[in-house]
Amino acid sequence: MNLNLLSTKKRMIYFFIISIAALSLLTGMKVFFSYHSTNKSAEIALAKQYTEIAKEMAKGLDLESYGKLLQSQTYDGNYQATKRYLEEFRKRINALYVYTLLLDDSDVSKIVVSAIPPGVEDLPIGFPCTVPASAVRLAKHGKNYYTGVIHDERTGSYMSVGVPIFNDKGEHIGVVGIDIAAEELGYISKHVIKNNTVIFGMDVLFALVLLAGVFFLNKWYKARLNQDLKESETIYISELGKIVGTIKSSRHDLMNHLQVLNGLMDIRMYDKAHEYLKQLTVESRTLELSLRVKNPFLMVLFQSKWELAHSKNIDIEFETEFNDFNKMESMDLIKLFSNLLDNAIEAVEASFSELPQKIRVSCKTDKGKYKFAIENAAVLTDKECSSLFQSGFTTKGESQSLRGNGLTIVRKTVEKYKGDIRFTYEEDKLLIEITI
Numbered sequence: 469m470n471l472n473l474l475s476t477k478k479r480m481i482y483f484f485i486i487s488i489a490a491l492s493l494l495t496g497m498k499v500f501f502s503y504h505s506t507n508k509s510a511e512i513a514l515a516k517q518y519t520e521i522a523k524e525m526a527k528g529l530d531l532e533s534y535g536k537l538l539q540s541q542t543y544d545g546n547y548q549a550t551k552r553y554l555e556e557f558r559k560r561i562n563a564l565y566v567y568t569l570l571l572d573d574s575d576v577s578k579i580v581v582s583a584i585p586p587g588v589e590d591l592p593i594g595f596p597c598t599v600p601a602s603a604v605r606l607a608k609h610g611k612n613y614y615t616g617v618i619h620d621e622r623t624g625s626y627m628s629v630g631v632p633i634f635n636d637k638g639e640h641i642g643v644v645g646i647d648i649a650a651e652e653l654g655y656i657s658k659h660v661i662k663n664n665t666v667i668f669g670m671d672v673l674f675a676l677v678l679l680a681g682v683f684f685l686n687k688w689y690k691a692r693l694n695q696d697l698k699e700s701e702t703i704y705i706s707e708l709g710k711i712v713g714t715i716k717s718s719r720h721d722l723m724n725h726l727q728v729l730n731g732l733m734d735i736r737m738y739d740k741a742h743e744y745l746k747q748l749t750v751e752s753r754t755l756e757l758s759l760r761v762k763n764p765f766l767m768v769l770f771q772s773k774w775e776l777a778h779s780k781n782i783d784i785e786f787e788t789e790f791n792d793f794n795k796m797e798s799m800d801l802i803k804l805f806s807n808l809l810d811n812a813i814e815a816v817e818a819s820f821s822e823l824p825q826k827i828r829v830s831c832k833t834d835k836g837k838y839k840f841a842i843e844n845a846a847v848l849t850d851k852e853c854s855s856l857f858q859s860g861f862t863t864k865g866e867s868q869s870l871r872g873n874g875l876t877i878v879r880k881t882v883e884k885y886k887g888d889i890r891f892t893y894e895e896d897k898l899l900i901e902i903t904i
Contacts, residue, residue, distance in 0.1 A: 627648050
């Protein structure tokens with residue numbers, strides 16, 4: 469008992485350790501993916517915000533002055549005017565860089581005018597820009613673009629957005645670009661994560677509740693399993709006790725039977741001795757049955773019901789394959805045949821005396837399916853046949869109507885295994901066939 473208790477404690481400790489580890493892993497993954505998703509959402513939101521600002525800049529740009537700058541590409545008054553315009557926007561939106569780009573046949577964009585932070589060396593006209601080639605190709609097709617975070621040794625980490633510039637004729641003449649420091653993106657991400665702390669906490673709480681639910685569901689299942697096992701054991705022990713009592717009685721009577729046979733032989737009453745032996749042969753069928761039924765629960769149940777029927781002068785004939793029928797739970801097998809046999813025995817007992825006092829039981833397999841059948845004498849009306857497996861119906865007579873749930877239990881047990889049940893009533897014989 470102590471060893472079993474120790475083993476149970478170890479299993480519980482292992483269960484909690486593994487569960488906590490799995491919970492931590494899953495929660496960590498959830499937080500990681502949530503963090504990544506939050507960063508991505510913040511990146512998209514920031515890109516949209518600065519894209520609108522870049523559109524406003526492109527719309528307000530002095531296109532005539534900028535067109536002349538593109539033709540001369542010198543640091544003249546047009547250059548200075550454009551630079552002041554960009555600088556005003558840079559200060560207002562607190563951007564890292566604000567600039568215009570010139571696009572050519574290559575996938576490398578060139579700086580035209582740039583507004584840069586104080587202390588940073590100005591970028592000359594035609595200076596290659598670090599905008600990715602994929603973004604440059606979008607800009608060439610007159611589309612907006614935004615990049616992920618770009619890591620640059622000279623300027624640090626940043627992300628870029630850009631919108632095309634069109635002149636009065638609708639011709640594409642360049643791009644307005646804005647570089648946003650990665651620190652601003654990080655600030656937004658942290659702010660979003662801070663606002664979603666409650667959601668992360670709910671995720672962790674949900675995981676804990678789920679773990680507790682699995683634990684208690686497992687406990688409930690084991691308790692239910694133990695309960696079913698105890699019920700099966702109770703029935704098994706009860707029926708086994710009846711058989712043991714029968715065997716004890718048979719052993720006690722054995723000497724008397726031998727003495728009677730010896731006396732009949734001594735007085736040469738051979739016919740009587742033969743008849744007496746036939747009676748003894750009938751009473752020895754319990755031993756024969758135990759050799760033909762592999763499932764111990766069914767064996768005990770069948771022998772018990774055989775004894776019950778024999779005491780009522782009812783003959784039960786068993787046709788069983790040597791199979792343990794382990795695809796069904798033992799408790800369900802007991803429920804199935806206990807109710808069917810009780811119903812059959814009492815139906816035969818309540819039927820007219822001229823009907824055969826006999827019950828036939830068949831347990832076989834066919835192509836992986838179980839085929840069960842019970843046939844017995846019964847007297848049923850058409851109404852009784854139509855309601856045979858309805859709740860509360862019994863073939864045992866009106867005096868026992870309170871016990872009429874047996875066939876309903878049979879039906880529910882068959883439905884549990886998605887089986888099929890059908891019956892045939894002909895010539896005062898009821899045949900119930902079950903396929904599982």
